[in-house]
Structures are given as structure tokens and as C-alpha cells.
Amino acid sequence: MAPAEPPRARHRARAVRWWAAAGMRVRSTVAAVLVLALIGVATGTGGLLVLRRSLLDTVATSALVQARLVRVAVTPGALEGTDPVARARLDALVGADEARGTHVQVVADGAVVTASRALTGLPPLSLRVPAVAQDEVEVRTLPELGEEPRLVAVLGASAGGRRYTVVVAESTAGARATLRTAAVLLVGGGALLLVAAGAATRVFVGRSLRPVEAIRRTVDGTTSDDLTGRVPVPAGDDEVSRLARTMNAMLARLQASQRAQRRFVADASHELRSPVATLRAAAEVQRLHPGATAPAEFAELVGGEAVRLERLVADLLLLARADEGAPAPARTEVDLDELLESEGARLRASTALEVAVRTAPARVLGDAGQLTRVVRNLIDNAARHARGRVLLAVRTVGPDAVLSVTDDGPGVPEADRERVFDRFVRLQDSRDRATGGTGLGLAIVAGAVAAHGGSVRCTGARPGPGAVFEVRLPLAAQEPDGAGDEPVGDEPVDDEPVGDESAGGRQPPSAARR
Structure with missing residues (x-):
């Protein structure tokens, strides 16, 4: 039998499940309140400690001031009672601030000379607080003097050859009352602040989540049968707005893919x-x-x-x-120049077209079968639309090998030069198989070239009519300088025209292309 789960572990698991099931609004509210509470406790505690230190310093300063005033009034005549005026002034200072909790005791030679009413009859405080040297001050907090703790200041001096000590006990009741009031206000204000922060967080998060909920409802109602719906985009450029625009872009891509x-x-x-x-x-x-x-x-x-x-x-x-993500093609060395010459010979043997081949050594890494398929599809496409001549060329440009197939046919309209690489695209509505294929050949070319880390594009032949299909593939190794310095672009691969209007007549620009 499995041991019972400890109660603490059960409570922890229940709390974890509750937190996971709670909505974002609840989690955000709880997190905001907890963070604010921790900050409030830390700052409030620090503030109370600083306030307590400040209040006690104020009390200590008051006690020291009173002790200094009394010390000034202590004279030999006042201590011995020979000067009634001095003694009366000393007694007045000793009892002056007794109403606000300041009590004074003057001790000379171990005997109390004069003291406040509250300290009358008590033994000399200097026995509990040892006298210090003349003009030195020591502030100590005694456990109790009477019913409450007091801050005691002790001042030692001498007069007429006699040593005496002035002890002032200052009440801390006012400071403690102020500290309690501050603590109550801090706790009450902090509680109100937490409630207000929690409510505000809940409201603001709820309003922020309204667009997200609208996005969720829209996406939830979107099915594969109808991808025309779009999520509402809130005003602004915040995270939710960017999310809505991203969702709409994704739905648009899904719709286009469908x-x-x-x-x-x-x-x-x-x-x-x-x-x-x-x-x-x-x-x-x-x-x-x-x-x-x-x-x-x-x-x-x-x-x-x-x-x-x-x-x-x-x-x-x-x-x-x-x-479906076919594995990367095999990486073996393939000589593009030899491949192009072989396919050019095949084209000469199978058609009556004039086939020109111009090659430079160019070796690439790739799958020989797929690259053969690329070259053959491009050549078959050119042969289908050429009027009389096809030019095949390979050259190197920097780190790349550039293979081009040029025909003297009607060419491809500039607006369709990217679309011809899509599947089942034939630039002829009639789909006449006398001039058009299945529309998959160039799509296969584009996919195979991309799998080899290359690119393919269609441009117009210059000078004269025609089309140029150009494939760029990375070289297997850097070729020596020489033939690889001519730029790649819409420049013709040679200076000779690949055809003119008299060679079989111009076909309309909308002629189908595989």
C-alpha cells in the first residue's frame, strides 16, 4: 500500500493546481498585490525604523540639552546651600520639564543633592549609571524608571572641588505614541493601497484581455471550410495589436495555402x-x-x-x-560543364534546333540525379519554345557557378517571370500540349535548386526576343581567377542574338511555358 501523502504536500499540490487553473486576470491581480505587499512591508519597515531612530535621537538631544542647562546651574553655593538664589535656580531647572516627562537628579559625593518630584526618595541613579569624566556625555537606555522605559543622559563635572553627576531621564512615551500612530497609518494605508491596486489590476488586465478574447472567439470559429474571417485589430501598436496582425497574416497564409x-x-x-x-x-x-x-x-x-x-x-x-520535407540531397562533386555538354548533345540528337554550348570548368556539390533533372527540365522547356536556336552556358562568378539556358522564343512577360516557377502554371489558358507541358517542370527546378542552396530566375534575352533561365549554385571549391569575373544580371551571355523575327516568326508573348 502506497504511503499517505503528507498534508503539506497535498496543500502545495492543491495550490499549484489552483494557480494553474486561475485565469490570467486572477494571476496578474494576485501577483501585483503580492509584489506591492512585499514592497510595502519592506519600505514600511525601513521607514518605521528610520522614524524610530529619529524620534529617539530627538529625545536624546532634549535630554542632553536639559542636562547641560542643569550643569551650568550647578555651583558650589547651590550644591552646599550657601547661595539661596543659585539653589532656587537649580531647583527650578530640575523641576521645570517634569510635566512633559523629563526628570532630573543631581548627585554629589554619592548623595542626592536635588531631584525632580518623581525621583525624590530614589537612590542615586549614578550608582546604576556610572559617572563619566568631566565634559563627557554618555547616553544609555535603562530598562525602567518608574512604569515606562526612559532615555537617560548622564553628565559628569566638578564644582568647588566636589565631583557631581547630572542624570536626566527623558520619557519616550511621546516617541512611542508617534511611532504607533505612524504604524497604524502605514498598515491602514497599505491595506487600502493593496485593495485599490488589486481592483485596478483586475480591471485593467480585463480590459487588456478583451481583444485577446475576441481573437480567441474568432479563431475558434474559423474552420478549414472558411478561412476568410479575420480577427479584430485593436487601435495602437502594442503587443495585442501586433498579435492580431500576426494572426491575420497567418490566416491569410493559411487561406492562400488552402x-x-x-x-x-x-x-x-x-x-x-x-x-x-x-x-x-x-x-x-x-x-x-x-x-x-x-x-x-x-x-x-x-x-x-x-x-x-x-x-x-x-x-x-x-x-x-x-x-513533406525530404532529406537534403546527397553531396557529391558534380561537373556542371560536363553535365551541360552531355544534355546539349542529347538535344542536338533529338531535335533540329541549333544548339550552342559554352562552358567553363564549374564543379558543385550536390545530387547528380537532381541536378541532371534541373538541367534537363530547363533544356526541354527551352526546346519547346525556341524558334531555331538554344544556347547553353556555364560560367563562374565569384564563389558561385552560373548555369544559363537561353532560347530565341517569344520570352516570358515580365509580370510572369516569378509565377512560372509555381506548380501547374502555364502561360496559356488553353493548356495546349503541343506547346505546353504539365506545368511542373519549372516548379521541380525551383525546389531542387533551393535544396542545393542556390537560386533560379527568369529574365529576358538581350539583344532580341527570348528567355533566359539562370541557375546559381555554390561552387565546391574556389575556381582559379579567369572566367569568373563577368557580372550576373540581365546582361546577355554572349554578344550574338539567339534569334530574330525571321526565324520561324514571332509567337505571341502569352505562349505557354512549362
């Missing part, structure tokens, strides 16, 4: 439906009219659509893996 996802699903469904529909139609025709299509023609049709379907599925899977 739209992109739905558009992606719709486009993917459309792209997948087309080859499937073609295959089904061919199969239906073959079933209903077995001799209408030659076997070779049927096989070529089915094989072509299957290859297109396979490529589309592979592209979709590649992009899906990229969205």
Missing part, C-alpha cells in the same frame, strides 16, 4: 484524368471495333499515354516528398 492546395489537387486531377481518358477511349474503340486501329498504332498510343502518365505521377510524387 487555395493553392485545392488548385493543386484540381490541376493534378485534371492532368491525371486526361491520359486516363485517352487510354479508356482507345480501349473502348479497340473493343468495339477491333480492326479499326492497327496494333502498332494502338500500342504506340497506349505507350505514349502511359509514359506521360508515368512522368506526371513521378513529378507529383517528387513534389509531394519536397512538401
Whole structure:
């Protein structure tokens, strides 16, 4: 059987649970009151101690002043009684302040010469407070003289060859009454201050949390079916206002992401439906009219659509893996110049285009398969839109290798040069597959280049029409100086035009681009 939990541990656990369950308003109020209480106790205690010291110093000063006055009045005639006037003056000083609690005793040779009424009959106080040397003062607090503690000042001197001591007992009742009054006022005022601070904190925190509660209600009512709602933004530029703006920006991003996802699903469904529909139609025709299509023609049709379907599925899977955070590509040395020359030879063998390749040694770290896919997609894109010539180039610029693919086609409108790297973007509403692809090739390029720590951009060819797709990747090692000093920008990669209007005619600027 498990041992019972100690009561103190249970109370502590209950307090922790209560604190966790309490709202921010309650926690803020409790914290503000506790902090203010601690500050009040510390400052109040310090203030009372300072006040007590000041009051006692005042009492001590009063006692010393009275003792000095009495010492001046002590003369041989007053001590021995031979001078009645001096003795009367001394007695008057001794009893002058008795009404306010100041009592005096003059002791000479161990005997009381004169004393206040309250000290009459008491033994010499100098026996309890030893006399000090002449003109020296000692202030001591005696436990009791009568019914209350008093502050005692002792002054020693000599007159007419006789030693005498003046003892003044000053009452501290007034100081203690003042100290009690100050303590009561401090405690009462502190309590009122704590109540007012707690109430004000609760009200102000509640008002500050109203926008947060409105944000919570709005977000709580937002569903994946409708992301158009926005949280209210309070006036000002405080933390809550910035939180509201951040929440609205997040909702806007979610809405844009949802739209992109739905558009992606719709486009993917459309792209997948087309080859499937073609295959089904061919199969239906073959079933209903077995001799209408030659076997070779049927096989070529089915094989072509299957290859297109396979490529589309592979592209979709590649992009899906990229969205899920695919691991970083393998880091091996890849010669971009050799890769570009190999792909240029492939393009020459498969098309009638004029293909020019200009390379400089450029070695990067990356995945050879992904970089081959990047180059091939860019070259296929250029070949699809070129009128007669494609230029492939690799050069080094500082620590980077710059790969460019230029065609002499219609080019890409400046407003669409960033959008062409989005998924399923084709700058032709008809989606004609004679000129346009699936719209995934450049998206794959952008993703692969970003995974390698590089960048890709689209510019216009100069001089003449056309488009330039430029990829920048970090070099594996710094290349020797030589070919890497030309700037990167909209400058053409060579001085020759890549095409003119007579080579096959200009196509409209809205021609589709993969």
C-alpha cells in the first residue's frame, strides 16, 4: 500500500493546481498585490525604523540639552546651600520639564543633592549609571524608571572641588505614541493601497484581455471550410495589436495555402484524368471495333499515354516528398560543364534546333540525379519554345557557378517571370500540349535548386526576343581567377542574338511555358 501523502504536500499540490487553473486576470491581480505587499512591508519597515531612530535621537538631544542647562546651574553655593538664589535656580531647572516627562537628579559625593518630584526618595541613579569624566556625555537606555522605559543622559563635572553627576531621564512615551500612530497609518494605508491596486489590476488586465478574447472567439470559429474571417485589430501598436496582425497574416497564409492546395489537387486531377481518358477511349474503340486501329498504332498510343502518365505521377510524387520535407540531397562533386555538354548533345540528337554550348570548368556539390533533372527540365522547356536556336552556358562568378539556358522564343512577360516557377502554371489558358507541358517542370527546378542552396530566375534575352533561365549554385571549391569575373544580371551571355523575327516568326508573348 502506497504511503499517505503528507498534508503539506497535498496543500502545495492543491495550490499549484489552483494557480494553474486561475485565469490570467486572477494571476496578474494576485501577483501585483503580492509584489506591492512585499514592497510595502519592506519600505514600511525601513521607514518605521528610520522614524524610530529619529524620534529617539530627538529625545536624546532634549535630554542632553536639559542636562547641560542643569550643569551650568550647578555651583558650589547651590550644591552646599550657601547661595539661596543659585539653589532656587537649580531647583527650578530640575523641576521645570517634569510635566512633559523629563526628570532630573543631581548627585554629589554619592548623595542626592536635588531631584525632580518623581525621583525624590530614589537612590542615586549614578550608582546604576556610572559617572563619566568631566565634559563627557554618555547616553544609555535603562530598562525602567518608574512604569515606562526612559532615555537617560548622564553628565559628569566638578564644582568647588566636589565631583557631581547630572542624570536626566527623558520619557519616550511621546516617541512611542508617534511611532504607533505612524504604524497604524502605514498598515491602514497599505491595506487600502493593496485593495485599490488589486481592483485596478483586475480591471485593467480585463480590459487588456478583451481583444485577446475576441481573437480567441474568432479563431475558434474559423474552420478549414472558411478561412476568410479575420480577427479584430485593436487601435495602437502594442503587443495585442501586433498579435492580431500576426494572426491575420497567418490566416491569410493559411487561406492562400488552402487555395493553392485545392488548385493543386484540381490541376493534378485534371492532368491525371486526361491520359486516363485517352487510354479508356482507345480501349473502348479497340473493343468495339477491333480492326479499326492497327496494333502498332494502338500500342504506340497506349505507350505514349502511359509514359506521360508515368512522368506526371513521378513529378507529383517528387513534389509531394519536397512538401513533406525530404532529406537534403546527397553531396557529391558534380561537373556542371560536363553535365551541360552531355544534355546539349542529347538535344542536338533529338531535335533540329541549333544548339550552342559554352562552358567553363564549374564543379558543385550536390545530387547528380537532381541536378541532371534541373538541367534537363530547363533544356526541354527551352526546346519547346525556341524558334531555331538554344544556347547553353556555364560560367563562374565569384564563389558561385552560373548555369544559363537561353532560347530565341517569344520570352516570358515580365509580370510572369516569378509565377512560372509555381506548380501547374502555364502561360496559356488553353493548356495546349503541343506547346505546353504539365506545368511542373519549372516548379521541380525551383525546389531542387533551393535544396542545393542556390537560386533560379527568369529574365529576358538581350539583344532580341527570348528567355533566359539562370541557375546559381555554390561552387565546391574556389575556381582559379579567369572566367569568373563577368557580372550576373540581365546582361546577355554572349554578344550574338539567339534569334530574330525571321526565324520561324514571332509567337505571341502569352505562349505557354512549362
